[in-house]
Amino acid sequence: MLEFLAMGGYAAYVWTAFGLTFAVLWLNWWSGRRRHLRVKARLARQGQDETLHRGATIKEVNA
């Protein structure tokens, strides 16, 4: 196991490269997801505001 982690003396390079790659991949997925949720939340808030302005209740919105 230790031998595997040592990567024949190249541990610093190999694990940095792999760690960086998966960190960036995760960031890609996470930022896309966060943006989607934010847009959805913003639109939902706007939609509610508009219907409430028109004098509707939440029940009517859902109906």
Add this chain to the structure above:
Amino acid sequence: MWKFFHQLASPPHFYRLAGLLAPWFLGLSLVGMLVGLYGGLVLAPPDYQQGDAFRIIYVHVPSAYLSLMAYTMMAVASIIGLVWRMKLAHAVAAAAAPIGASFTFLALATGSIWGRPMWGTWWEWGDPRMMTELILLFLYLGYMALRSAIEDRNKADRASAVLAIVGVVNVVLVHYSVEWWSSLHQGQTIMNENARMPTSMLAPLLIMIFAFTLFFGAALLQRLRAEVLEREHSARWVGRMLAEEQANA
């Protein structure tokens, strides 16, 4: 067939389909990555010249491949968007740019980390592939800068589409010019392309490329969902869908 494409391009259908597909893409790509990592880090023997440092190839080459694929996709989507005035195509180009830029960054960073023990330097100005990737990164950043500088979304879509198409001609030119340039002062290359890789090394690489491509698909679909929602913010289906979701919550 046409009807299928037409339906696919309709925003509500696409939004729903993307939401269904994205987790599958992500799950499959994670499985693929685990298999590829096991094959690449454990099963594959160390390289007789580079020792274990060669294993960086399993993240470097897929990133480099996707950096080019994402740019090609962006350019093709831009052409479709300009010629057929298809809004979804512009959304695809907009969503692909930041993902492609991040893969370009990874290709550069992992190449540089690999180059340190092999060449003795973090950066080699004479290497044609590194230079091509660097310029590709500049092109991505320019594309995103132009897109964010134009406020009107329609204009931003079409102006950045023109830039993406001009850029694709440039990537090809850059590649050949840099190759010519480095042939003048004998830049070293990181891999000997004539040496054949044994299957135990090659198979994990192919699996990793496939898994990274699936991941790109998942990230793209995820971003596209946000893009589509933003672009369709005043459409009726968006309001209905959000109201339904709130009722279910």
Add this chain to the structure above:
Amino acid sequence: MTDDEPVMQTIELRPFATFLAMLRRELQLAFRRPADLINPLFFFAIVVTLFPVAVSPLPDVLKVLGPGVVWVAVLLAALLPLNGLFGQDHEDGTLEHYVLSGQSLVAMCFAKIVALWLVSVLPLVVISALVAQSYLLPASVVPILVTTLSLGGYSLCALGAVAAGLTVGVQRASALIALLVLPLMIPVVIFGARAVSLAAVDAPLSGALEMLLAIAILTSLFAPVATAAAVRISLE
């Protein structure tokens, strides 16, 4: 557009006539604003002065630096007028008239590119031939320097026009234009500057001049079309 619109009651010119008319207008305008002509030259002179000061005034160093420094300085100086290529015409509404005039917008953009090359690149080329002597470039190489700079400068104008067209109406566009154009210029810089360096040590140019010419022709073919498309998009 229908026939009863007053704007449209102009004489339909052939594209070549449009090209000539536009070229003449651009040149006249350029000579009416001499400061715009001189500033890039001044900038170029300062940049080439900085290198011996910053790096080293030793002849051996200057000989190596020369071709690259002159090339990069010309490139940077030629970026300066790009922001004004459509900026002025956009602000006073002329650009919209051009688009609506029914004349060939591609011919107009082509004329603008050629005019830009004549008034901004050619003076820089002339000065750079003098500056190259001060960087100890052999006199026999100066023709190569002049040729590569003229051809490469033309490609820069063509690509710069596309970027300028894309950023019409964008606030503070000059930095953005530079960011868009410079990566596109890398092949031109490689072939141009390296051709001069190779010629300075009597090495074979191995096709660099042909490549520069090919790029100039390629940009001539697509840049006016792309610029016209970009202007139309920006003005929609």
